[in-house]
Amino acid sequence: xxxxxxxxxxxxxxxxxxxxxxxxxxxxxxxxxxxxxxxxxxxxxxxxxxxxxxxxxxxxxxxxxxxxxxxxxxxxxxxxxxxxxxxxxxxxxxxxxxxxxxxxxxxxxxxxxxxxxxxxxxxxxxxxxxxxxxxxxxxxxxxxxxxxxxxxxxxxxxxxxxxxxxxxxxxxxxxxxxxxxxxxxxxxxxxxxxxxxxxxxxxxxxxxxxxxxxxxxxxxxxxxxxxxxxxxxxxxxxxxxxxxxxxxxxxxxxxxxxxxxxxxxxxxxxxxxxxxxxxxxx
Amino acid sequence: xxxxxxxxxxxxxxxxxxxxxxxxxxxxxxxxxxxxxxxxxxxxxxxxxxxxxxxxxxxxxxxxxxxxxxxxxxxxxxxxxxxxxxxxxxxxxxxxxxxxxxxxxxxxxxxxxxxxxxxxxxxxxxxxxxxxxxxxxxxxxxxxxxxxxxxxxxxxxxxxxxxxxxxxxxxxxxxxxxxxxxxxxxxxxxxxxxxxxxxxxxxxxxxxxxxxxxxxxxxxxxxxxxxxxxxxxxxxxxxxxxxxxxxxxxxxxxxxxxxxxxxxxxxxxxxxxxxxxxxxxxxxxxxxxxxxxxxxxxxxxxxxxxxxxxxxxxxxxxxxxxxxxxxxxxxxxxxxxxxxxxxxxxxxxxxxxx
Numbered sequence: 001x002x003x004x005x006x007x008x009x010x011x012x013x014x015x016x017x018x019x020x021x022x023x024x025x026x027x028x029x030x031x032x033x034x035x036x037x038x039x040x041x042x043x044x045x046x047x048x049x050x051x052x053x054x055x056x057x058x059x060x061x062x063x064x065x066x067x068x069x070x071x072x073x074x075x076x077x078x079x080x081x082x083x084x085x086x087x088x089x090x091x092x093x094x095x096x097x098x099x100x101x102x103x104x105x106x107x108x109x110x111x112x113x114x115x116x117x118x119x120x121x122x123x124x125x126x127x128x129x130x131x132x133x134x135x136x137x138x139x140x141x142x143x144x145x146x147x148x149x150x151x152x153x154x155x156x157x158x159x160x161x162x163x164x165x166x167x168x169x170x171x172x173x174x175x176x177x178x179x180x181x182x183x184x185x186x187x188x189x190x191x192x193x194x195x196x197x198x199x200x201x202x203x204x205x206x207x208x209x210x211x212x213x214x215x216x217x218x219x220x221x222x223x224x225x226x227x228x229x230x231x232x233x234x235x236x237x238x239x240x241x242x243x244x245x246x247x248x249x250x251x252x253x254x255x256x257x258x259x260x261x262x263x264x265x266x267x268x269x270x271x272x273x274x275x276x277x278x279x280x281x282x
Numbered sequence: 283x284x285x286x287x288x289x290x291x292x293x294x295x296x297x298x299x300x301x302x303x304x305x306x307x308x309x310x311x312x313x314x315x316x317x318x319x320x321x322x323x324x325x326x327x328x329x330x331x332x333x334x335x336x337x338x339x340x341x342x343x344x345x346x347x348x349x350x351x352x353x354x355x356x357x358x359x360x361x362x363x364x365x366x367x368x369x370x371x372x373x374x375x376x377x378x379x380x381x382x383x384x385x386x387x388x389x390x391x392x393x394x395x396x397x398x399x400x401x402x403x404x405x406x407x408x409x410x411x412x413x414x415x416x417x418x419x420x421x422x423x424x425x426x427x428x429x430x431x432x433x434x435x436x437x438x439x440x441x442x443x444x445x446x447x448x449x450x451x452x453x454x455x456x457x458x459x460x461x462x463x464x465x466x467x468x469x470x471x472x473x474x475x476x477x478x479x480x481x482x483x484x485x486x487x488x489x490x491x492x493x494x495x496x497x498x499x500x501x502x503x504x505x506x507x508x509x510x511x512x513x514x515x516x517x518x519x520x521x522x523x524x525x526x527x528x529x530x531x532x533x534x535x536x537x538x539x540x541x542x543x544x545x546x547x548x549x550x551x552x553x554x555x556x557x558x559x560x561x562x563x564x565x566x567x568x569x570x571x572x573x574x575x576x577x578x579x580x581x582x583x584x585x586x587x588x589x590x591x592x593x594x595x596x597x598x599x600x601x602x603x604x605x606x607x608x609x610x611x612x613x614x615x616x617x618x619x620x621x622x623x624x625x626x627x628x629x630x631x632x633x634x635x636x
Contacts, residue, residue: 173368176335177429181382182356191381195372 027259034058034252041248053249061253066238074254077231081213082261084149084230088212089205091154097197100163101189105175115164122157126218134221148222149230153215159204166200167193203276206269210262231258284346284359284436284469285311286332291341293327293493301327303493305341309437309471309486314463316472318480319490320516326441328490329473333362333439345437356385361430362439365446367422369414369429375401376410379429393432400431403462420451427459431466438463440472444479456482477517481505489513511631514558514624520588522624523564525596527557535625539573539593544623551634556626561588561601563622572615575600 029048033041036051060066065073102108103115126133133152142148170193178188219230229237235258238251266273286309293302302324309315317325330336332343334355343350350358361382369378376397383393401407404424414422423443430438440459444452460483463470474480480487481501489496489504489512497509508514514522527537533546537557567573575598577591587604590597600616625634 171366171368173364173366174370176333176355176362177364177368177370179335179355180333180360180362181429182385183381187385192370192372 027256030252030255034249034256036249038245038247038249041252042245057249057253058257061250061257066247066250072226072229072234074231074234074257076227077229077234077254078257078261080146080149080228081230081232081258083146084215084219085209085212085261087146087150088153088215089208091150092156092159092208093201093204095154096156096159097163097194097201100160100167101193103160104164104167105185105188118157118160120157121155122161126153130217130221137222142222144223144225144228149219149228150212152222153212153218156208159208162204163197163200166197170196199272199276201276202269202272203274206265206273209265213262285309285344286437286469286471287342287344288328288332289342289344291328291331291343292339293324293331293336294339301493302331305490305493305495307488307495307498309469312467312469313485314460314470314472314483315486315488316474316480316484317488317490318474318477318516319496321475323490324493325473325475325490329362329439329441329471332437332471333360334358359436360439361433361435361437362441363423363426363430363443365442367414367426367446369422369425371414374411374413375406375417375425375428378414378425379432382429382433396432396434397428400428403431403465404428419447420455423447423455427462431462436469438466438468438470440470442473442475444474445476452479459483477519481517489516491516507633507635508558508624509633509635511556511558511626511633514626514633518560518562520561520599520601522558522560523598523600524556524558524626525593525598526628527555527625529553529555533620535623537593538596539598539618542618542623543620544625545621548636549625549634550636551625554628555634556628556631558624558626559618559622561599562586564598564600564602564616564618566602567615567617570615572617575614575616577612577614 029046032047032050034057035054036047037053040047040051061073062075063073065071099118103111103118137143137148137152140148142151174192175188178192183191214232215230216232216236220233220236223229223233231254235251235254238247238254240246286307288305288307291302291305291307292300294300305324305328317328319325327336331338332345334350334353338351345358345360370381373381379397379400380393383396388396397410398407401410404427406421406424406428409417409421409425414425417425423446426443443459444455447455456479459472463483472479472483484501486498487501487504488498491512497504497513499507499509504513505517508517508522511524515524525537525539527535527542529551530536530541533543535542535544535551535555535557542557573593575589575591575593577589579590581588581590582604585604586601589600589602591600592598626632627634
C-alpha cells in the first residue's frame with residue numbers, strides 16, 4: 001500500500017467522487033423527472049430539484065398504469081419480473097450444481113463428452129437460437145406463461161462451469177472421509193457439498209438474478225398479454241413514439257422502480273457475494 | 283480389534299503403473315504396524331486398499347475373519363486419519379466426530395457419550411462447539427483422531443498424519459498416538475516416510491520400496507540387521523556408508539578403507555560385494571593404527587558430531603561423540619568393529635546373511 005501525504009491524499013477521493021457523480025447523476029435526474037408533471041419534462045426544461053407530484057406519480061404508476069399503449073399497473077410487471085428473475089436464478093443454480101456434481105464426482109461413460117456438450121451451450125445464448133427456441137415454446141403452449149418466460153433461459157453452462165471449478169478445489173480426502181463415515185453420494189451432496197457451496201450459491205444468485213431481471217429480447221417475444229409482461233418491456237411500451245404524449249413522469253417512475261429490486265439484492269447479499277467470489281478456505 | 287491379512291496384493295493403475303507388487307503381510311491383532319518407505323513406494327496405496335478407497339487389482343485383503351475386497355469402506359469396520367485431517371469445515375468439532383455415528387443410526391445418547399469420552403481422552407472438550415478453522419494444526423489432528431476413535435473400529439489407519447505438523451508438535455503427537463494405541467489396544471496401521479516416526483511408534487516396521495516389501499521386523503531388527511542395501515540406506519540417520527568390496531578370504535573383505543574383518547559366522551559371501559558400515563559404528567582408533575580418514579567438513583549435532591570425509595576416494599560419514607575439537611582436513615585413524623560390518627549382494631542388494 002502506498003501512503004500518501006498532503007494534497008495527494010485527496011486525489012483518490014476526488015477521482016472516486018467524480019465516478020460516483022457520473023453514475024449517480026442520471027439516476028437522480030430520472031428521480032427528479034418522475035416527480036414533475038409530464039409537460040414540464042416534455043418541453044425540454046428539465047428542473048434539477050424534485051417536483052411536487054411524487055406520491056401521485058408513484059401511486060399511479062404502481063397501481064393504475066399509464067394511459068399509453070400498455071395500461072397494466074407497474075406492480076403486476078414488478079411481480080412478473082421478480083418471478084422470472086427468481087425462477088431463472090434458482091433454476092440455473094439447481095440444475096448447474098447437480099450437473100457439476102455429477103461431472104466432478106461420478107465416473108460414467110462419456111463424462112467428459114457430457115461436460116463439453118454443456119460447455120458448448122456457452123456459444124448458444126438465446127439470441128442465437130431464438131427461432132427454434134420460440135418455435136418449441138410455441139408448440140408446447142408456453143407463450144404468455146411463466147414457464148415460457150423462464151425455462152428456455154435456465155440451462156446454463158456458466159454456472160455449471162463455476163460450480164465445477166469450485167468442486168474441484170474441495171479436497172478428495174473430504175469425499176473419502178465421507179465414504180468412511182458411511183455417507184453415500186446423496187448424503188455427501190447434502191451434508192458437505194451444499195453447505196460448502198453456500199457462499200458460491202449466494203454470489204451466483206446475485207449475478208443470475210440481475211441477468212434474469214434484465215432480460216429483454218426473450219420476454220418481448222414470448223409475452224403478448226399485458227398482464228404477463230415484465231417491467232423492462234413495460235418501460236419500452238410506455239414510451240409512445242406516435243401521436244400521443246409520453247407520460248414521462250410515469251416512465252421515469254417505472255425506471256426507478258425497475259432499479260430497486262436488483263439494487264436491493266446486491267445490497268443485501270454483497271457480503272456473501274464478495275466472499276463467494278474470493279473465499280478460498282475449505 | 284482384528285488381524286489384518288494381506289495376501290499377494292497387487293495394484294495396477296489404468297495406464298499400467300504398478301504401484302503395489304505382490305505384497306503379503308500380516309498385521310497381528312493389537313499391533314502397531316508402520317509402513318515405511320520413500321514417497322512413491324506404494325505404502326499409501328496399500329493403506330488405501332485396506333481402507334477400501336482403492337480397488338485391489340488382485341490378491342486378498344482380510345480384516346479379522348472377513349475377506350473385504352468387495353466391502354464398502356464404511357462397512358469394513360475401520361477408521362482412517364488423513365494427512366490433511368479432512369475435517370468437514372462447515373461442521374463443529376462435535377458434529378465432525380458424531381457424523382459417522384449418525385449416518386450409522388447410532389442412538390443419540392450413545393453418540394453423545396462416545397464423543398464426550400473421546401474428547402476428554404484427547405483433551406479437546408473445550409473446542410467441541412468450534413469450527414475446525416478456529417483450531418490449530420495439532421488440535422485439528424486430535425479432532426481427526428477423535429473422529430476415528432468414536433467409531434470404535436477394529437483397525438485404525440493413519441496416512442502420514444503427522445507430516446503437516448511442525449517439528450515439535452510432531453514429537454508430542456507421536457507420543458500421544460502411541461499412548462492412545464496402548465490404551466485402546468486396537469490394531470493400528472500407520473504410513474510414514476519418516477524413519478524416526480516409524481522407529482519410535484512401531485511394534486512392527488514394514489519397509490517398502492518400489493511397490494514391494496523389503497523387510498518386515500521390529501524397529502531394532504531392521505536397524506541392526508537390514509535385509510537389503512535399500513533398508514540399510516533408508517533406516518538410520520545419517521545413512522549407512524556403502525562401499526564396494528571384494529572378499530579376500532573368509533572373514534576379511536577388501537575395501538577402499540583397507541582390509542576389514544567381518545563376522546564370517548553371520549555372512550556367507552564370496553567375490554564382489556557391497557560393504558555397509560553405519561556412521562555410528564566407526565570409532566576413533568587409539569593409536570597410529572587403523573584406517574586413514576580425511577575429514578572435510580564437520581556437522582555439529584550437539585551430542586554427536588558428523589564428519590564428512592573419505593576413505594581414499596570413497597566418501598564416508600562418521601558419527602563421533604562431540605567432545606574435544608576436530609581439525610578439519612587433519613587426518614585421523616579410525617577403527618571398525620567386525621560385528622558392525624554388513625555385506626550385501628552386489629547385484630540384488632540383498633543381505634548376504636546366512
